[in-house]
Amino acid sequence: MSAHPQSGALHAVAIGPLRGVAEVPGDKSVSHRALILGALAVGETRITGLLEGEDVIDTGKAMRAFGAEVTRLGPGEWSVHGVGVGGFLEPSKAIDCGNSGTGVRLIMGAVATSPLTATFIGDASLSSRPMRRVTDPLALFGAVAHCRKGGVLPITLEGAENPQPVRYTTPVPSAQVKSAVLLAGLNAPGTTIVTEKEPTRDHTERMLAGFGAEISVEHGPDGNVITLKGQPELKPQTVEVPRDPSSAAFPVAAALLVEGSEVVVPGVSRNPTRAGFYTTLEEMGADITYSNVRDEGGEPVADVTVRYSRLRGVEVPSERAASMIDEYPILSALAACAEGPTIMRGVRELRFKESDRIDAMARGLEACGVNVEETEDTFTVYGRGAGGVSGDARVETRLDHRIAMSFLCLGLAARAPIVIDDAGPIATSFPSFLNLMRGLGATFA
Numbered sequence: 001m002s003a004h005p006q007s008g009a010l011h012a013v014a015i016g017p018l019r020g021v022a023e024v025p026g027d028k029s030v031s032h033r034a035l036i037l038g039a040l041a042v043g044e045t046r047i048t049g050l051l052e053g054e055d056v057i058d059t060g061k062a063m064r065a066f067g068a069e070v071t072r073l074g075p076g077e078w079s080v081h082g083v084g085v086g087g088f089l090e091p092s093k094a095i096d097c098g099n100s101g102t103g104v105r106l107i108m109g110a111v112a113t114s115p116l117t118a119t120f121i122g123d124a125s126l127s128s129r130p131m132r133r134v135t136d137p138l139a140l141f142g143a144v145a146h147c148r149k150g151g152v153l154p155i156t157l158e159g160a161e162n163p164q165p166v167r168y169t170t171p172v173p174s175a176q177v178k179s180a181v182l183l184a185g186l187n188a189p190g191t192t193i194v195t196e197k198e199p200t201r202d203h204t205e206r207m208l209a210g211f212g213a214e215i216s217v218e219h220g221p222d223g224n225v226i227t228l229k230g231q232p233e234l235k236p237q238t239v240e241v242p243r244d245p246s247s248a249a250f251p252v253a254a255a256l257l258v259e260g261s262e263v264v265v266p267g268v269s270r271n272p273t274r275a276g277f278y279t280t281l282e283e284m285g286a287d288i289t290y291s292n293v294r295d296e297g298g299e300p301v302a303d304v305t306v307r308y309s310r311l312r313g314v315e316v317p318s319e320r321a322a323s324m325i326d327e328y329p330i331l332s333a334l335a336a337c338a339e340g341p342t343i344m345r346g347v348r349e350l351r352f353k354e355s356d357r358i359d360a361m362a363r364g365l366e367a368c369g370v371n372v373e374e375t376e377d378t379f380t381v382y383g384r385g386a387g388g389v390s391g392d393a394r395v396e397t398r399l400d401h402r403i404a405m406s407f408l409c410l411g412l413a414a415r416a417p418i419v420i421d422d423a424g425p426i427a428t429s430f431p432s433f434l435n436l437m438r439g440l441g442a443t444f445a
């Protein structure tokens with residue numbers, strides 16, 4: 001891993017085949033949760049394969065600020081001495097969550113039922129993202145949030161003195177909102193029940209069960225009902241973080257785009273709540289195979305082998321959106337090279353990510369000579385197929401790591417180079433991206 005991830009403008013230039021093994025870093029969602037639950041357990045949790053991206057490091061610092069002992073033992077190997085449910089201390093300064101929506105929303109949940117006051121801040125991207133979706137349900141527990149106008153950071157959160165358990169239905173499909181409520185429910189007496197109409201990633205539920213919480217999930221026709229008994233004693237665990245399928249999506253996509261490529265990505269999470277991108281690739285005609293399917297740290301994983309493929313455009317149904325929500329930017333880059341249009345439905349939530357990802361991809365693709373159409377909730381990319389993407393464009397990445405990596409991958413297959421304005425945000429989720437891609441044969445200059 002590069003100690004100094006590159007920032008500033010970067011060109012991606014078309015190249016020969018990509019070949020080799022891409023060891024992508026640990027899963028970002030699992031890494032945040034391992035630190036937070038480790039901090040809430042009594043005793044020492046050991047984590048291996050932790051993603052050492054800026055987002056997760058910020059969560060580790062936050063757990064320290066609330067009283068946990070968080071120590072790096074080696075690359076990806078961390079120890080967390082937790083304070084127990086209800087044991088968080090009041091931090092002496094503001095908690096800076098950097099670029100991370102997951103970090104700030106989950107941590108606000110985890111501290112909302114402790115009698116302490118904490119102020120949360122973040123970068124320009126995070127400070128424009130909606131937080132009421134979390135502070136509203138946290139108010140039901142008795143927490144009080146003082147937000148900037150518009151329900152954005154900075155937020156000062158006064159945790160509930162006498163928390164009440166909550167029954168809550170998430171109004172948008174969001175694992176962050178679901179998780180914030182469950183983490184708040186940990187320190188409320190009685191039973192907290194969360195209903196989600198559309199299933200979202202379930203790492204919090206899996207990990208809470210692993211740490212010994214009493215939690216059950218009922219999968220019904222109207223969605224999932226998650227029931228959590230409050231005030232458990234969480235038992236420290238050894239957490240083996242699987243590799244991130246959302247990060248794997250970039251070398252996988254680059255291999256699909258560049259003629260003659262063959263890349264293996266070992267140990268990628270195959271959790272069904274994260275698998276929508278890979279299902280979509282198969283429908284597009286991607287040559288992709290899974291081997292050595294196994295279980296790591298309570299998550300199913302497999303080795304993924306992918307070869308260059310001529311892709312066709314597809315319609316991606318809205319029911320699939322939650323299971324591939326972070327992969328739409330790179331899917332849009334693939335769609336630009338596919339034969340025929342790709343229509344992505346039910347993607348409104350993309351407008352509330354690190355950037356408005358529909359707008360960011362649409363403007364960037366247009367600059368590269370690709371036609372697109374958008375509504376509030378649908379994004380269509382008219383694939384150039386054999387005609388190829390012209391490139392010769394400068395793209396704004398808007399403090400969004402996934403926009404940056406998507407256009408760098410597209411640039412490897414475009415007729416003329418694509419330049420992104422800032423590679424810096426890549427370090428939030430995938431600090432080794434540039435080195436890893438160069439190792440496969442990519443040219444970024």
Ligand code: S3P
Binds near residue numbers: 173174325
């Ligand atoms: C995440 C949930 C998703 C996803 C984010 C990680 C999580 O956000 O986009 O990158 O770890 O819970 P939403 O809950 O806002 O959909």
